Amino acid sequence: MTHIVNEVRSGTYYDSVVLMQLQKSILALKGVLDVGVMMGTEANRDVLEQSGLLTEDSKYAAAEDLIIAIKAESAEKGKDALDSVDMIMSQRQSSQTSQDFRPRSLITAVRSLPDARWVLISVPGRYAVDVALEALDLGKNVFLYSDNVSLDDEILIKKSSLEKGLLVMGPDCGTAVINGVGFGFANVTKIGPVGVVAASGTGLQALIVSLDGLGSGVSHAFGTGGRDLKDKVGGITSKQALSLLAGDNDTQVIVLTSKPLASEVAIDLIRFINTLNKPVVVNFLGFVPLVTRIGNVFFAKTLHEASDLAVKLSSNLDSITMNTPVSNKEFAPSQRYVRCLFSGGTLAYETLLVLNTFAEGVYSNIAINSDYKLHDASVSKEHTVIDMGEDEYTLGRLHPMMDYDLRLRRLRQESEDEETAVILLDVVLGHGSHPNPSAELAPMISDVKSAALSEGRYLEIVVLVIGTENDPQELSVQIESLRRAGAHVETCTDKAASYVGNIIMGLSPYLINIKSLEGSDIDQVTQVSSIINVGLEYFHESLIQQGVQSTHVDWQPPAQGNEKLMDILAKMKS
Amino acid sequence: MDKINIEKSNALAVDKMMSARPILVGVGRASDLIPNMQANLILHAGPPITWEKMSGPMKGAVIGGIIFENLAKNEEDAISMIEGGEIEFAPCHEFDSVGPMAGVTTASMQIYEIVNSTDGNKAYSNLNEGYGKVLRYGAYSEDVIKKLRWMNEEVAPVIADALASSDHGIDIRQLLSEALHMGDEGHNRNKAGSILYTAKLAPLIAKHCDNSSIASDVLQFLADNALSVLNPVMAGCKAMADAAHGIEGSTIMTVMARNGTELGVRISGLGDRWFTGPVGQPVGLYFPGFTSDDASGDIGDSTITETVGIGGFAMASAPAIVTFVSGTPQDALNATMEMYEITVSEHKHFTIPALDFRGTPVGVDIRKVVELGITPRINTGIAHKDAGVGQVGAGLVRPPMSVFEESLVAFAEHYGILD
Numbered sequence: 001m002t003h004i005v006n007e008v009r010s011g012t013y014y015d016s017v018v019l020m021q022l023q024k025s026i027l028a029l030k031g032v033l034d035v036g037v038m039m040g041t042e043a044n045r046d047v048l049e050q051s052g053l054l055t056e057d058s059k060y061a062a063a064e065d066l067i068i069a070i071k072a073e074s075a076e077k078g079k080d081a082l083d084s085v086d087m088i089m090s091q092r093q094s095s096q097t098s099q100d101f102r103p104r105s106l107i108t109a110v111r112s113l114p115d116a117r118w119v120l121i122s123v124p125g126r127y128a129v130d131v132a133l134e135a136l137d138l139g140k141n142v143f144l145y146s147d148n149v150s151l152d153d154e155i156l157i158k159k160s161s162l163e164k165g166l167l168v169m170g171p172d173c174g175t176a177v178i179n180g181v182g183f184g185f186a187n188v189t190k191i192g193p194v195g196v197v198a199a200s201g202t203g204l205q206a207l208i209v210s211l212d213g214l215g216s217g218v219s220h221a222f223g224t225g226g227r228d229l230k231d232k233v234g235g236i237t238s239k240q241a242l243s244l245l246a247g248d249n250d251t252q253v254i255v256l257t258s259k260p261l262a263s264e265v266a267i268d269l270i271r272f273i274n275t276l277n278k279p280v281v282v283n284f285l286g287f288v289p290l291v292t293r294i295g296n297v298f299f300a301k302t303l304h305e306a307s308d309l310a311v312k313l314s315s316n317l318d319s320i321t322m323n324t325p326v327s328n329k330e331f332a333p334s335q336r337y338v339r340c341l342f343s344g345g346t347l348a349y350e351t352l353l354v355l356n357t358f359a360e361g362v363y364s365n366i367a368i369n370s371d372y373k374l375h376d377a378s379v380s381k382e383h384t385v386i387d388m389g390e391d392e393y394t395l396g397r398l399h400p401m402m403d404y405d406l407r408l409r410r411l412r413q414e415s416e417d418e419e420t421a422v423i424l425l426d427v428v429l430g431h432g433s434h435p436n437p438s439a440e441l442a443p444m445i446s447d448v449k450s451a452a453l454s455e456g457r458y459l460e461i462v463v464l465v466i467g468t469e470n471d472p473q474e475l476s477v478q479i480e481s482l483r484r485a486g487a488h489v490e491t492c493t494d495k496a497a498s499y500v501g502n503i504i505m506g507l508s509p510y511l512i513n514i515k516s517l518e519g520s521d522i523d524q525v526t527q528v529s530s531i532i533n534v535g536l537e538y539f540h541e542s543l544i545q546q547g548v549q550s551t552h553v554d555w556q557p558p559a560q561g562n563e564k565l566m567d568i569l570a571k572m573k574s
Numbered sequence: 575m576d577k578i579n580i581e582k583s584n585a586l587a588v589d590k591m592m593s594a595r596p597i598l599v600g601v602g603r604a605s606d607l608i609p610n611m612q613a614n615l616i617l618h619a620g621p622p623i624t625w626e627k628m629s630g631p632m633k634g635a636v637i638g639g640i641i642f643e644n645l646a647k648n649e650e651d652a653i654s655m656i657e658g659g660e661i662e663f664a665p666c667h668e669f670d671s672v673g674p675m676a677g678v679t680t681a682s683m684q685i686y687e688i689v690n691s692t693d694g695n696k697a698y699s700n701l702n703e704g705y706g707k708v709l710r711y712g713a714y715s716e717d718v719i720k721k722l723r724w725m726n727e728e729v730a731p732v733i734a735d736a737l738a739s740s741d742h743g744i745d746i747r748q749l750l751s752e753a754l755h756m757g758d759e760g761h762n763r764n765k766a767g768s769i770l771y772t773a774k775l776a777p778l779i780a781k782h783c784d785n786s787s788i789a790s791d792v793l794q795f796l797a798d799n800a801l802s803v804l805n806p807v808m809a810g811c812k813a814m815a816d817a818a819h820g821i822e823g824s825t826i827m828t829v830m831a832r833n834g835t836e837l838g839v840r841i842s843g844l845g846d847r848w849f850t851g852p853v854g855q856p857v858g859l860y861f862p863g864f865t866s867d868d869a870s871g872d873i874g875d876s877t878i879t880e881t882v883g884i885g886g887f888a889m890a891s892a893p894a895i896v897t898f899v900s901g902t903p904q905d906a907l908n909a910t911m912e913m914y915e916i917t918v919s920e921h922k923h924f925t926i927p928a929l930d931f932r933g934t935p936v937g938v939d940i941r942k943v944v945e946l947g948i949t950p951r952i953n954t955g956i957a958h959k960d961a962g963v964g965q966v967g968a969g970l971v972r973p974p975m976s977v978f979e980e981s982l983v984a985f986a987e988h989y990g991i992l993d
Contacts, residue, residue: 017968020859021897036862043706051863069862100904101911104946108915558945565979568986569945572580572825 002033002071005078006055007085008040009066019066025088031077032070040065102554106131109532110138113551117141117527120183120543121170122535123555128171129153130558130570131534136160136168141525143183144170144225145535154227158236167240167525173223174201177208181528181546184223184539192217193252193314194307195245197238199224203257203285203303210307216314219251220244220526229261229269234511239272246276248522253279253314255306260286264360264511271358271505273297279320281310289357290350291498294505330458335421336507338500339414340385341407343400347426347464348387351497358501359383359508365390380414383504401433404440415448415459421507422460422500427482429467429475438478442485449486460503461487464496578823578843578989580941587826587842588919588937591818591882594690596697596810599743601734605681608669608698612681614645617666619677619875620833621848625656625663629834631870634712634961635676636663641714642722643680649714665838667829668846670816671698672808672875674801675710675957676834683722684730686806688746690813697816699809701725701733704799705965710874712961725795732792736778744774746810749803750884751923754934759892760811761876761885762953762968764804771803772796804876811878818842818937825985826918827938830881830950830973834873834957837973841940841981844988849981851974856956858969859897870957872971877952883921883936886951886970887913891926891934895953895968903928909951910935916942916950940985943978 023037036053038044040061048054053069061067068085072078103109106119119135121128125148132142133156142161149157149171161168169176169183175198176183180191187205189212196211196218198204208218222241229235238256245251256269266287273280274295281298283306289299298313300306313320338355342348348366355362364385365377377386377393388400388407400407407425414420427437434440445461452459463482467475479489490496530549533540540552559565605611616639618632628636637652640661646652655661666677673679679700688697707713709722737743749770750758756766776793783789796802819828821842829840829848838850853872860866879885889896890910893903907928913935914920920933938950949972956967986992 017859017895017897020861020967021901023862024859034862038862046706047862053862101908104912104915104948105942108911556947559979560947560975562979565944565982568982568991569941571991572941572986 002073003075003078004053004055005070005072005075005082006053006058007068007082008058008061009068010062022085022088026068026070026081026085029081029084031073032081033073034071035081036067036069038067038069039063040067102552104554104556106134106138106532106534106553109534109551109553110140113530113532113549115527116530116532116551117524118143118178118183118531120145120531120533120535120539122146122533122539124557125149125171127557129157131555132157132168132171133160135534136164136166139164139166140532141166142168142170143176143223144168144173145184145539146170147172151227151230151232154225155233158228158233162236162240165521167222167244168237169223170225172227173225175204175221176223177218177221178528179220179526181531181548182542187212190217191219193219193250194310195219195248195251195254196221197224197241197245197254197256198222199226199229199238199258199261201226203259206303207255207257207307210304211311214307214311216307216311219248226259229258229265231262231265231511235265235269235272238269242273242276242280244522244525246278248526251278252317253281253310255281255283255310257283257303257306258285260284263287263356267358267360267505267508268511270294270297271508272510274502274505279313279317281306281313290354291357291494294357294498295502331421331507332418332457334418335457336504337380337383337419338422338424338504339380339383339417339420340424340500341410341414342385342387342426343389343407344426344428344466345387345389347428347466347493348385350493351424351500352385354494354497355383355385355501355504358498358505365392380417380420382419386410401428404434404437408440408444411444412448415452418457420459422462422503424462424464424496424500426464426466427478429465429471429473429478431472433473436473436478438473438481438485442481442487445482445485445487462496462500463487463489464493465489465491580823580825583821583823583843584826584918584937584939587818587821587824587828590693590821591814591826591828591937592919592922593692594747594814594817595692596688596746596813597691597743598686598737598746598806598810599689600687600737601684601701601730602687603681604679604683604685604698604700607685607687608671611669612662613643614660615662615664615681616640617664617669617671617673617677617679618833619666619673619675619873620831621836621838621850622665622668623663623833623835627835629870629873630959630961631712631873631957632676632678632834634714635678635709636661637961638709638712638714638718638722639678639680642709642719643682665831665833666875667812667831667840669698670696670812672812672831672878673700673710674702674804674808674876675874675955676712677875678709682726684726684734686809688806688809688813689743690817693817695813695816697809697812699805699812701730702799702801702803702805704795704801707962707964711957711964713964714962718962728788729792729795732779732783732788733775735782736775739778739782744771744806746806747814747923749774750807750810751925753803754884754888754891754924755927757892757894759885759888759895759953760807761804761879762955763800763892763895764802764807765800767807768796768800768802768804771806808876808878811882811884812875814882815878820845823989825940825982827881827940827950830877830938830952831875832872832877834871837872837977839973839977839981841985844981844985847984849977849984851976851980854971854974856954856967856969856971858954858956858967860956860967861965864958864966868958868963868966870959872952872954873957874954876954877950880950880952881938883917883934884924886953887917887936888924888926888934889951889953890928893928912948913951915946916948918942940978940982944975944982947975949973949975949978
């Protein structure tokens with residue numbers, strides 16, 4: 001038998017919507033069949049009457065009175081329900097949860113967190129490019145965790161970042177630590193004087209852990225993404241990061257590491273680092289130069305050796321003399337190459353190997369790599385090392401250590417080539433050799449130098465002299481004579497080769513134009529107190545745990561992944 | 575491709591929308607005020623629709639409209655006139671008008687006249703009947719018709735005289751700005767606005783109505799109805815939306831309306847073409863004795879409020895009705911925050927105290943809707959599916975995504991964007 005109970009509460013006011021909610025809650029109670037909770041206006045009383053919910057108690061309720069009308073399975077259930085009203089109303093108030101708004105678009109996130117300098121992107125690669133470009137357009141640096149981004153898109157993103165003076169780490173960048181805040185996967189290490197640039201995620205992690213273990217620490221560690229050091233990308237991010245760290249007061253020494261890479265790119269980076277004013281420890285796995293140092297580049301063979309060297313350098317900063325790179329201003333634009341004319345085969349080999357650290361592709365008649373084998377040794381090609389002691393030159397002639405005629409002719413030939421910037425020759429003294437090589441060489445050197453100068457070219461002539469004071473030709477006499485003729489003289493093969501290497505490295509064009517790097521500002525990059533996360537919520541939580549103010553974008557594929565609509569939207573934006 | 579600059583066009587459109595200043599200037603007969611209004615023409619809410627496809631409440635309201643116009647004596651006659659092709663139908667929107675729920679507006683009905691004093695365009699809306707059994711929910715019984723006649727013959731002339739005697743009419747934009755600071759969002763909650771409206775009319779009515787009994791009845795009618803101002807507000811919004819319509823290259827939505835069967839939108843840069851899709855079923859709270867099984871499909875032109883940045887878009891200003899959006903004031907804030915995602919601007923005149931007086935989200939950009947997969951939020955009353963029962967609840971609904979996708983494709987085709 002159903003039972004109707006009513007209660008009238010005078011002088012109360014509730015918005016009708018609050019009352020509808022209350023009504024819904026009462027209806028959910030056990031044994032309740034129907035409910036009406038309304039202010040006692042005439043119209044409302046009519047509604048309750050038609051629903052069979054009105055009792056005599058409520059018939060004369062006023063508009064300011066609240067009527068609670070309940071139809072229940074029994075009088076008892078009805079009374080229970082009435083008794084629960086206050087509890088339900090207070091419950092509603094206390095269970096109000098506060099949930100912050102989650103933006104759906106990057107632009108909205110930027111508006112809510114305008115000071116954020118970084119956007120972490122981990123959306124599927126198919127969409128990552130557009131999100132990254134949008135972040136750059138909004139003036140934000142990008143940590144791009146997403147993979148499956150094409151090489152062309154990577155170049156597009158990085159060129160855009162370069163134009164805007166912003167940094168893009170990635171794509172496929174898993175790790176970075178900036179000002180102690182870890183992006184993506186990152187170890188917790190001490191803050192310290194060593195800056196890191198890594199084209200390898202685990203390489204970065206191993207390095208910073210090793211630095212921590214050695215009692216040192218990390219200023220900032222930038223990841224670049226594994227393809228940054230591919231020739232087409234040209235190490236844009238690596239160079240930007242190196243520049244930023246070079247300008248960072250908290251960084252004393254920089255470590256650059258990479259998985260095996262093209263020597264062309266390695267050389268490009270070495271050259272670039274030589275424009276910076278900080279010691280940089282370079283560990284390119286699989287790239288083993290014959291020299292331990294080029295200017296401010298210090299080579300390390302392994303990750304641990306790199307961190308060890310970095311720590312040592314950072315604690316002996318004052319004792320490091322920074323080489324000033326050779327000035328190239330006197331050379332004409334056409335002059336780019338070195339020509340080495342050797343009488344000694346081993347000297348030629350060593351020079352060839354050292355030069356390979358400074359220049360990609362050195363041609364030679366004794367080349368180890370068949371790609372760079374010079375088939376017609378009488379004509380030089382780009383950078384060339386000729387061993388004139390090879391059989392082809394000595395057939396029917398004296399060895400070039402004795403007879404300078406062929407080399408002198410070749411010296412003139414090379415000096416007349418507009419592309420020649422440097423010519424390196426060796427002079428081997430001692431018994432059996434030419435009795436006075438400088439007597440033949442010096443006049444020719446001054447002659448070809450002035451001839452070049454008259455045509456607007458500066459020609460650098462380097463002579464490697466191997467001999468002693470007690471040799472019949474007298475080392476110091478030979479050196480003096482050659483210097484007077486305008487030659488640069490060295491007495492050690494790797495030094496001569498390095499000297500030449502520095503010059504030609506300075507003359508080779510960069511893989512990318514890095515002029516715009518000047519706009520990069522370390523302060524805007526190292527500001528990590530607030531960050532915007534797009535994609536994996538896990539990274540957002542990780543940032544929050546690290547005390548970073550993070551806004552998570554509740555990202556969805558644009559146009560719900562509809563390709564046609566995405567295409568239209570893209571075209572409408574451009 | 576034509577040289578269009580969508581960003582610029584949208585900025586212009588939304589600026590015209592915000593700068594429009596709708597003034598309620600008078601009340602008069604539809605046949606006198608609405609250009610090309612015909613005696614056998616019935617204006618209805620939403621996009622164009624045929625009799626066969628009309629929902630219950632729409633059919634009921636149409637029958638009521640025909641009886642009100644004395645074109646037929648009863649339901650049977652009215653239906654046979656319709657089936658005989660003697661009655662014509664057109665959307666209110668195609669006649670500079672808007673109407674809540676069924677929106678049925680006929681030639682001899684007294685209607686509000688709004689003038690946008692910035693651009694000079696006009697907009698119209700019928701008078702609000704209050705609650706219970708009313709025409710806009712499809713009721714057409716004798717008492718419903720009787721009330722309509724009383725409104726037409728007694729209430730309307732009093733308001734008309736009052737407005738005629740006012741210096742500058744009633745500034746609807748100003749009224750709305752104030753109401754948004756008093757807990758209204760301008761669509762589902764118009765309590766404050768209706769009080770403000772009644773307060774503005776009361777002294778004028780007291781002064782110009784000779785019959786104090788009638789004056790009292792009219793004031794009581796206005797004061798009892800928390801939706802009194804809804805209709806002038808809707809016409810005001812229509813005047814704002816129309817100011818933004820027809821801007822070459824603009825992707826701003828300037829009409830969103832439902833006829834109970836279909837929802838239709840119009841886009842500023844795409845002329846008078848409708849893009850339609852099936853209406854949704856509102857999710858909300860129901861009056862005692864009713865459930866979602868009783869609900870009609872979404873209906874009414876009142877979404878003109880959302881179109882110009884109030885209603886569901888201004889949810890954050892109406893904490894009293896937050897239960898529609900699941901319960902907490904934070905949810906109300908989030909509702910408004912979400913709409914910033916798909917709009918191009920923040921309103922210069924409509925601001926939200928709870929958001930530190932940030933302007934309401936205004937100017938729905940169909941590109942953003944499609945890109946982010948977020949459709950506009952609509953606060954709405956829920957009609958019973960059967961004619962004449964009336965309102966059964968209130969809640970939240972969203973338009974179908976298809977109308978935005980279709981309009982985006984049409985925009986691309988119209989402007990040769992894919993060529």
